[in-house]
Amino acid sequence: MDAYDEEPEALNGPDGPAGARRAGGPGTQGEGTGPEDTGPGGTGPAVAGSGDAADDGAPEQAKRAGLAGLSPRYRLVAGGALAVVAAVAAVHLGMVFLSLAPANTVSKRHAKAVEGWVYPEFEQNWKLFAPNPLQQNVAVQVRAQIRGEGGDLRTTGWTDLSAEDGAAIDGNLLPSHTQQNELRRAWDFLGTTHGTDNRPVGVRGALSEQYVRRIVVLRLRRDEGLDRTGTIERVQVRSRTVNVPPPDWSREKVSTSPAYRELPWWTVTGDETGAGAR
Known part of the structure; x- marks a missing residue:
């Protein structure tokens, strides 16, 4: 066999470069032998994924956006305020509807309350259900x-x-x-x-x-x-x-x-x- 057909013993041994490549030790390509692959301070190999440590909490913060990001006390206050606004809006829409709808049992029984709520700020100058135009x-x-x-x-x-x-x-x-x-x-x-x-x-x-x-x-x-x-x-x-x-x-x-x-x-x-x- 020609001397160039196989590697010398020194190159194939455990202390040689080929042995180092097989063992994954120092000297292998892309395994942190360069300065750019060293850890903090350049004293050792970098730890895989260490650059993403600061982003580990980002998904959790995104999930806690809005009301979920508030403390329980403030969440209770915000929920109560939203409930009050929704209740007032529902009452207002109901009062305006009763003032515009044809006379019925509910509007007759609560006529004073409806007029007190609607007039004069929320008065509507039209009638519901096919009004008869002015002739x-x-x-x-x-x-x-x-x-x-x-x-x-x-x-x-x-x-x-x-x-x-x-x-x-x-x-x-x-x-x-x-x-x-x-x-x-x-x-x-x-x-x-x-x-x-x-x-x-x-x-x-x-x-x-x-x-x-x-x-x-x-x-x-x-x-x-x-x-x-x-x-x-x-x-x-x-x-x-x-x-x-x-x-x-x-x-x-x-x-x-x-x-x-x-x-x-x-x-x-x-x-x-x-x-x-x-």
Whole structure:
């Protein structure tokens, strides 16, 4: 056999490089013989997985995120707060539903509680279950009695405030909420809190009168400038209602003659306008 066909005895022995490779000892490739494979301080071989020791607790921390990461005392407080919020939300939704739903045994029995919860902050101006749309054009008109500087009293003509709002909205891409709803909602509020004799029903009836009176007086002062010619002492409000004609294909017959609802004269007080009669 040729001398190059086998390794010498010194190379194959336990102390040789080949023996070291077989035993996995020092000198084997990739087994920590270089400086980069030494442990801390470079004094010995690195321990496998020692660089991941700092990440061992990461999964546990991720599992304890949110409420689970709080102490038992704070978890109890947070759970109680969430329960209170959920209970209040459920009560609120129930009250609003009863105020909008058709009259039933529950809404009749707890009518005062429902009204006390909903009005005035959460009032809804629509009805549930296929409401009947308004089929009338309602115009609110006002006239005033002015006390002149010489002491004479004169009465103005009727001013159609609804027509002024309609003219401001017509062609306006972004009409204000006040122009669209303030006067209309105020008059609807007054109509639902007054009887056929135009007398207020309950505390809300008196409040609706004051609300409408403030609106019309401020509008007269701003738009008509009546306070510059004297002092507004009294105002009178009426509505003009006309039914919307049915379409040509309908057999329904309705009157298109205007109907008026005229309220008595109201005395304007100074705390309402700052310029009324005292």
